Amino acid sequence: MRFPPFNIFRKYLERRSSETESGVQLTAVSGMEVLQIRHGLLLFLLAAVRAQVNPGVCRYPLGMTGGQILDEDITASSQWSESTAARYGRLDFDDGDGDGAWCPDIVADADIGGPREFLQVDLRSLHFVTLVGTQGRHADGMGNEFAQRYRIKYSRDGSRWVAWQDRSGRKVIEGNRNAYDVVLKDLEPPIIARYIRFMPIADNSMIVCMRVELYGCEWLDGLVSYSAPAGQDMIYRGLDVHLNDSVYDGTVGLLMEQGLGQLTDGAWGRDDFLHSHVYGAWPGYDYVGWTNESFPRGHVEMTFEFDRVRNFTSMKVHCSNMFSRGVRMFRQATCHFRTSESDWESQAVSFHPPVDRVSQGARFVTVPLGDRMASAIRCRLAFNEAWMMISEVAFQSAGTAVYNTSLTPRKRGHPTNLLPGEDPVHKVDESNTRILIGCLVAVIVILLAVIVIILWRQVWQKMLEKASRRILDDELSARLAIQTQAFSFHHSSQSSGDMSNSNSTYERIFPLCSSDYQEPSRLIRKLPEFAQSLEDLAGSSKSSTPPQACGSDGAPHYAEADIVSLQEGATGSKSYSSVTAVNMSLLSGKDRDMREFPRDKLTFKEKLGEGQFGEVHLCEAEGMQEFIKRNLPEAVNDCLNTAEGGSDTPVLVAVKTLREDANKDARNDFLKEIRIMSRLRDPNIVSLLAVCVECDLLCMITEYMENGDLNQFLSSHQLNDETQSSDKATVSYSNLISMCTQIASGMKYLSSLNLVHRDLATRNCLVGKNYTIKIADFGMSRNLYRGDYYRIQGRAVLPIRWMSWESILLGKFTMASDVWAFGVTLWEIMTLCKEQPYSQFSDEQVIENTGEFFRDQGKQVYLPRPACCPAVLYSSLMLGCWRRNAKQRPTFQEIFSQLGESQA
Template identity: 85%
Template structure:
């Protein structure tokens, strides 16, 4: 036997597409009518007017009573309820979500199913009872006859036939209307067979690598089923962690050890719905070789087109050994356009263990033996009638022409707007300068006044975990949460320090997106402080700190970041010593004197610039920020040194510390490192606590002025000599920290891993939410910024965990205690910063005092 090796054409996909379940959530046609009446059946019906064809979600037919109602419920047996409503989808589908509703019949009915089960089949003969990842089969249904209740199927199912089986007292009448959500199962895979997953012991920890959701027969060998290898979710780099809450280590992977396979490979067989022309197979493998796990060394695939023997010529792929990256990844195995209805693949071991979390197939069309059922009429999932092709092409051309015309109009308007702005720029500068000199009222950056009075429909695509019983709608996560209506007293938000409201007059929660600087849309590419009730004396009087500085004395060194309207540069400034010595703290004065004491010696500064094409609002906000920064004077707050506003581009010059930002500084050190820090671990921890105390001191100063920072983190703290720490505000603009921010619907970006639950869910930013962020910052400091907060969670899971903080049912996950953190600091200070009730969190004055006591 000769193997056909293709060693040069394999592909490793390190960044795969999003998991299937997150995008495969389309209604399959019960509501819209794409599923025909003849494809809906039932075990029984109460009357002709409550037949199966009326069991469509949110669909009232005048001929019927508005729902399917079975006859008097049959007694249940060991197999569960007997009555069912069955839907035939005509082909295999990947189903991720189900919806149910009762019968109200315009007030004449009040029948609904409080609980139900689901069974499914791929061939109509073998039926499988669905259960969740923890083995529970019963799904909580409706509480009234009106509301639609949507439930995620976790794990999702692959089926053609689905049965809804209500559970209730047999003497009670129930009625149901249903909908299925998902998409067509394009793989065509109906089952895979493989050796059962095995158990690993890693450092005394039991790691179960079995296929826990497999729906075929189980034993030493898995047969005729589908499971975790087709559930649309792939494992993390570290196989000990999982996408799913509350499961055992190794849950996402099916794994085997080479000790159990004398031939040196694992053999898997894949059966398909028909003969297909296969182009490739994607296999997601773990590669954590430091723990004895590697992706397969070679894959050899055999093909079969009927019940006859396997073809003798396999398609094989040999992989090079990756000695560098331990990231889990998809391996693309080319299948050479081979025709088959079944594929048998042998995966050769490359290490002691091999782990696979997902397998997917791509096929280019089907063979002549197409046994798929006839597509139903008007079904949007299947191909459109070719007679309509010309009409569709004509419509597309018309749409393209219209879009081009709109683009031309928009560009034309922008050109004229720029011409008008340049013509009136001198007048605008005079107007803004005058306004800057006389402004004495409190304000907040980025149009917070607008956000306080306008409602918004901006929501996350997901807020609660897919397995949550509170999840109510697939497309909008916070549609209605009665809990949000609780009083401000219960939420623990002080009215005296309340920021501009992020909810409209109707109380509907939303994000004050205009108040949050976007990574690409911010005025200057940086975050800014927010004022809630500023001491008025700080905003009155002459602006003595706003000195004009010659541009020709600034030398560009590095671009720190940029936004839509501005940039942040690291520069050297000549002749800045006089300004530093007069205005900055004694610490800064001493530092400047260390540089040879010469007025000509340049010092490092951060220069924030506003682009010349910035609009009027951006220029106005930039000048407002200058005025605020000019009033801040504290040893632990970065100071404004000078400005360049007499000509474009507008610039503000702030101090920049020699050792860069705190995140990069700490991540380059170790606890046992011997530098200027004393050699013992105790002294090192003490030094870290001193840094945290300085951050608390700076925040105590800001809170005394009712400033809300909104983005406190180590990336926004700068480090000087002798480990002096100063709070800054432009870490957000650096591309280095782009991964710390989460974009909402392509608009605002949020540092969600540092934000309190009320900031994420309600858009509330207060001193108490800054306290929450300080707790995360303290955690960063004591872990030496070795990893991102909640690094084991995806951004979506972080948001889901925020929902658990809001519900306060004991399911929320806290950041763990750092190894060097004293128990008292973690239990009383860190956890205190993350209390649900904002009123119960400590103030920055209390935090500062407590940190000082912990160092004594």
Template identity: 75%
Template sequence: VMKVPRTPRHVFLILLASSVRAQVNPEMCRYPLGMAGGQIQDEDISASSQWSDSTAARFDNGDGDGAWCPDIMSEPGALKEYLQVDLRSLHFITLVGTQGRHADGMGNEFAQRYRIKYSRDGSNWVGWHDRRGGQVIEGNSNAYDVVLKDLEPPIIARFVRFMPVTDHSMIVCMRVELYGCEWLDGLMSYNIPDGHQMIHRGLDVYFNDSVYDGAIGLGQLTDGTWGLDDFLHSHIYSMWPGYDYVGWNNKSFPKGYVEMIFEFDHVRNFTSMKVHCNNMFSRGVSMFRQASCFFRSGSEWEADPVTFRPTSDRASQIARFVTVPLGDRTASAIKCRFHFADLWMLFSEVAFQSGSAVYNTSLTPRDDPTHKVDDSNTRILIGCLVAIIAILMTIIVIILWRQVWQKMLEKASRRMLDDELTARLAVQTQAFASHHSSLSSDAGSTSNSTYERIFPLCADYQEPSRLIRKLPEFTQFTEHLGRIKAQCHQCYGAPHYAEADIISLQETSDSNTYSIAAVHMNLFAGTDSSMREFPRDKLTFKEKLGEGQFGEVHLCEAEGMLDFLEEDLSVERNDELPLLVAVKTLREDANKNARNDFLKEIRIMSRLRDPNIVRLLAVCVDTDPLCMITEYMENGDLNQFLCSFCPLLFSYSKLIGMAAQIASGMRYLSFLNFVHRDLATRNCLVGKNYTIKIADFGMSRNLYRGDYYRIQGRAVLPIRWMSWESILLGKFTMASDVWAFGVTLWEILTLCEEQPYSQLSDEQVIENTGEFFRDQGKQVYLPRPHRCPERVYNDLMLSCWRRNAKQRPSFQEIHAQLVESMA
């Protein structure tokens, strides 16, 4: 008989067989399964509904604009909307990650909580719950950060659904990733008797399968967690005694064995089975005495079982794996009978080693003793592989050598520029320090002649923006960026997936405005049923307010608007006079994206209902140009209202009352998770009896062009109202709105007599933002207005400008404090 040499296929099968022998370890089985990396194809991602044609629900897709956003707004308690991922095969999933949509600083949609459903066959769905029965998973608190959650217990599934959960009506957007590894067992379900209860010295010990996921499902025997030697203790903190094991009492089984049935995904060739058993014989618990396994490939069980008797061990009470050889039997289902050796039998894990069965009735080389295999092709293949490896190694060496030379040249160039850079920093710092000392009498000693190196704490670290990089004093910071990232990784283990950059707003050809709040707050489909078409011929042009991102903004009179709405608008009804409204129009030559954004704003504003938020009244969308009609109070915006009247007309209580109304409106927006991003007195409108409503018209008016700072000719930002993290990191949150509210309150109490930081140029305002970032006591605060009590300035206004965003008050707290100060 001639010996058949091993071909690469034989080698591959040997390597595969050795790899599947490894038991699943949840601590190691944490690899990303391909949402971010692209291994999961677009056709494998589906949803109950989505705003756009593509779900785009992947991590780290550049500017953070792509995400899955349901087509309708999530309602409290509703679980109709879901994002589904098909992994194409069974996987052991130990970890999930979620991220919101920030659109490079222009969006703020995320799921605060969600649930997960999964399926192994696509038809039977199971809701995941933790080891205590909880089903809701805490998600994101902002649109930037990636939140990773361990699934305890892990799940075995092919299909996974993410289902947002909300407490109030709101919009969510999600990007997701799954972590785990392929489930090589192929085990789809097992069917075992219910576990029993033991009474041990008056202590109730429960051996039930508490995480079993269905009538025919999987549970603790496949969760990758092995029980301890002492079954009264558990790997899982604060769980009941016996939690890690599923166990049975001999007295309940007259035949003396426990029967288990295991179903697999397809016909497999089984080599062995591993069973983790407890062996604490001092308490009446021992390994099984005998295992008899039957096999089924079709509809009937085969008559001849495989029988195995493990060696009895009465010397050690250590729990262990017992390997049952299965003799390379072929089957799609296995029925095993485990015979008792003592009063109790406890299992914590069962795993199978197998390979896919291959059926071939033709004669193979192994069957034909006269067949001689030609291995010349194998030799050629091996030679090609060796050559390819050598070429790759050469390329890697060349790349590494070039990188070394590049770093050496960079270091040399830095040394040449050190003297010049130090001189520039000294001059710039001294100029700013002298200006600082002239602005604030409370300032301490004059700042040093050079800026110190910056080493931000790991917890607060974010990559700085392109805007901060152009400031000379941050050159030293960028040199240590890689080192700081490494330090943060060591501090916290998991990488930071969502490092923000300064927002880069794309504007149309004739637009020079900063895109704000409502347009990018959230997405949802379906125009509100209350939004009716208003006749265009009943709109009379009065004044052009300005030009916005979408087109022009006009002040108009709407004839018959109150009768058209047939509801109270909290305005004084006068049937003889038309209603004053603001009309936003979309340019007729606007592109498709601008048109979609315009319609998004309509859908968003149609759902906002608050006494202190400007309301969308009607639309004109039957023909071009598209129009939205909103409230416009007769007293105009708050900035001009405060400037135009005698200061004696405004008492402190009236001013605080105005601020409280703004805080109330922002509190409403914060409940809906909406970030305004341009809160200021110019964006607040005034009605009769000092009624204040938050709007977004200010940036479209030429009057306030000086309030916005242009960045590299593309985007404009209200930097004097923005928090340090918004300017330097492009990060807009409710906390950054709180910062802007503090500036708005300062405007109100100064009666808008001057612009915030009016003594500083735009560049110096940005420099001052850097001082907030460094937090070395050199930052300049807006001074206390003379109408503002010290308590309000110290306890409220300064708290809005705290460096740590988490330490700033919420709008609910601000509103309560303002109401209290009015008393």
């Protein structure tokens, strides 16, 4: 059963994910449209072919249903009768002449060694096939034959056939259960072939008939096979890492020959080669790797064979660059060319990629091939470290081939007016050249007009955006001016109100603007229940908050500020011309104490996570102790100087970086975050220690506690119980209460500044010595906690299991919604983080339960009382944090006092 609030919420979010109304988002989408149009225009005019395939997009029907595949290209080993010939094996198609499908003469045998019947499709050229569809025969109710199981064989040249198998080695594909429904099956790994055979499997008592369709796109690389040394195994910290090409369809020994595999499957390896896109795969699955010790000459040689002579412009190689584990991309690529069966040409192309000693992310390296003509390429990739790993290789060539997605129908039957050997797929009618040129000119004019309209739309959108931002600045600045005594940084309070265009470095949980969320008054028209209980809505009573605040009651995220207002206060202008101007304003006034830290004194230790606009790294900072004494109060300084070894000892810090390719909005948001973080001074809030802003790669350096985040810390402990003995580390109940009290203290400090965290959870709390707790914000950027966030069509991410009902349904983020999240965090701590909140619910069920909280009819499900949590603490504090009426929830001051009494 689905509740109306959830249905409205889901439809609303899906619509917002596909439509964009805010100014910044419209600009981004429009800019992408311009790039796509320009890119398509260049391809159309220059007849250049984009060779790199994307399996997620390459899913076009190849023509069995639509008739693009001709009858003579569909053959079979046998047929039951002329009315069940191979040409009738087209999925979801019945022209009335035949009996509605292909049926073999001999019943398919379940025995692997028995006779094999097949339906063969000739695609006329190499294609990248990612999906197959099958259907049985019903013949207008006169038949009921279908294939319950089948196999697939494929060939690139028509002579050498390969049996397809999935990544687990299974060759049999589950087919149909009736004669009517179409069953689609993804091919993992995909197939690169010209000829495809469907081979039905059934017992002796069953007659089978099939109709089929293939989905994919033309294989524009033209790569027929590659040869390379077989991948090797690595031992990393006792872990076996297998770097072999597991789906290679050629012969495999010491050398892989005459086949294709993982290097052409369209799947790119992750930054960390120990992880894979494939669920349950072994470490190193996505990569093919070799160690320098096995190659005395210091390079790996790979040979690529193509279907014909081509004019090659470049080769793209996806490499791992995790140098902290002894892996780097190749140091040099030297490629030789051959146009026939003769010897290799003596003139080679050599390329030295730039060395990256900072980022360990995997990346594509483009090797220019200088428009060389060849049907085979042999490349030697020189080692740059102990290991070299590759996950994908793609070639780009220029020519006159037409990109064929098989979307243009062709007439059924035999082609006419073709000379022997001509391919109807690539047939060009030269008699209509003038008409074609006229059409091209018309298309170019239309595209130019579209580009002009898009650019004009962007200009107007930016103008409206600036006007609305000024209005919002004035209104919120007047309101926040009342709280100057509560803000320790009241001189910059103007900057904390502008949230309408911010893209937080934290990958913002929700876009907080009036166009991205419906106000309750709009929802009343759609959901009558809102009208009945409007007075009970948390925070929806009479409020002076402007509509642009979107229900957040004027309280900004604690890690956001307004760089535009910052500029205005420092320079008297809301515009800036360079990063240097922004940095000067950032370090002026009270910010002058936030000094620049030398980047060369940071030593990379570990990558903690990756967000939408940057990365978080664990680093050692030399000389940071003396630096801290100048910038932070004694209370914070004492907490940081707990490491042994004195002031010269390197300090572990978290370094948050902004990507070099980040846009202006992301850069502004990053500087806003520095602005706010530099003002926070509390022993239970992670402090900003220093910045690196004198170059384009912006960094902020914050504390990092030696015991990591609270979620991982508690999950590795058990409650101290004298009746049980275990080698696992223990923690006492009083320690748990102390942790909760410290989190409440930090949140009390944030609430005193009217700052909303919006993602309070154990994953966002760090643990130091003596169970010291500090609130941070790294959780969302870590792959470890991706399961804690609900993703909407790959765009918005929501920690729904920690969110209040009004945050999910109404988009309202207030101090009261942080109190709700604190109750869930308290529950996590009392369960020692052994399970996820509402672990028995799916994400959809969690949102449905939110609808019950809105109804308040006693059907909502609460998190159960943890075993070690006293009944009084559960009923008075936890359940109090989850009250439906936000005004009835305790404040953080009250929570802190109650926990202090429990601790005493």
